[in-house]
Amino acid sequence: KNEVEQSPQNLTAQEGEFITINCSYSVGISALHWLQQHPGGGIVSLFMLSSGKKKHGRLIATINIQEKHSSLHITSSHPRDSAVYICAPLKGSNYQLIWGAGTKLIIKP
Amino acid sequence: EAGVAQSPRYKIIEKRQSVAFWCNPISGHATLYWYQQILGQGPKLLIQFQNNGVVDDSQLPKDRFSAERLKGVDSTLKIQPAKLEDSAVYLCASSWGGTGNEQYFGPGTRLTVT
Numbered sequence: 001k002n003e004v005e006q007s008p009q010n011l012t013a014q015e016g017e018f019i020t021i022n023c024s025y026s027v028g029i030s031a032l033h034w035l036q037q038h039p040g041g042g043i044v045s046l047f048m049l050s051s052g053k054k055k056h057g058r059l060i061a062t063i064n065i066q067e068k069h070s071s072l073h074i075t076s077s078h079p080r081d082s083a084v085y086i087c088a089p090l091k092g093s094n095y096q097l098i099w100g101a102g103t104k105l106i107i108k109p
Numbered sequence: 110e111a112g113v114a115q116s117p118r119y120k121i122i123e124k125r126q127s128v129a130f131w132c133n134p135i136s137g138h139a140t141l142y143w144y145q146q147i148l149g150q151g152p153k154l155l156i157q158f159q160n161n162g163v164v165d166d167s168q169l170p171k172d173r174f175s176a177e178r179l180k181g182v183d184s185t186l187k188i189q190p191a192k193l194e195d196s197a198v199y200l201c202a203s204s205w206g207g208t209g210n211e212q213y214f215g216p217g218t219r220l221t222v223t
Binding site: 048099 | 151152154157164165200202210211212213214216217
């Protein structure tokens with residue numbers, strides 16, 4: 001069983017829809033990254049959080065350490081949000097990233 | 110604030126040739142990471158530096174890969190000799206210090222080995 005499970009694996013939605021991507025993990029962690037990867041390979045860190053909720057623009061991330069679950073929400077989605085979203089918890093003494101498989105999001109105009 | 114810089118952006122070489130990648134982290138970031146991302150897979154950590162010391166290189170194929178971070182700033186990753194299965198995007202990331210901090214990624218170098 002993978003240490004990190006993301007759902008859905010693929011998501012296609014219409015512009016303006018509210019998007020939710022879920023991440024569950026099975027190991028003890030200190031914090032969790034949400035990352036965005038566009039075609040061509042560039043990775044951008046969206047959030048790193050260890051508790052509660054963070055908001056940046058139309059993006060909201062929440063985490064429940066006890067339940068080992070995190071969610072990424074996108075409000076008023078836009079075609080430019082189309083990308084792969086990756087959940088990556090940090091574990092171990094070296095705070096190594098454990099990479100989820102990613103959610104491929106396509107927002108249609 | 111300038112981001113993580115990497116060069117070259119693209120490289121095509123033949124198998125058994127050598128190649129080197131360069132990374133300049135964000136100024137002041139003590140921790141530097143090199144990842145290998147094969148198409149369709151998540152990134153795999155190759156090596157992690159704290160200043161100029163190695164924190165973790167357990168997944169670095171040391172028979173052909175080497176990395177250094179002289180003076181604790183820029184870093185180079187070398188492959189010698191390259192194999193077909195080394196075709197991937199090589200990502201460099203950095204964080205402030207202490208490995209628990211947020212990682213910032215460079216644009217990556219796409220290597221094709223023919």
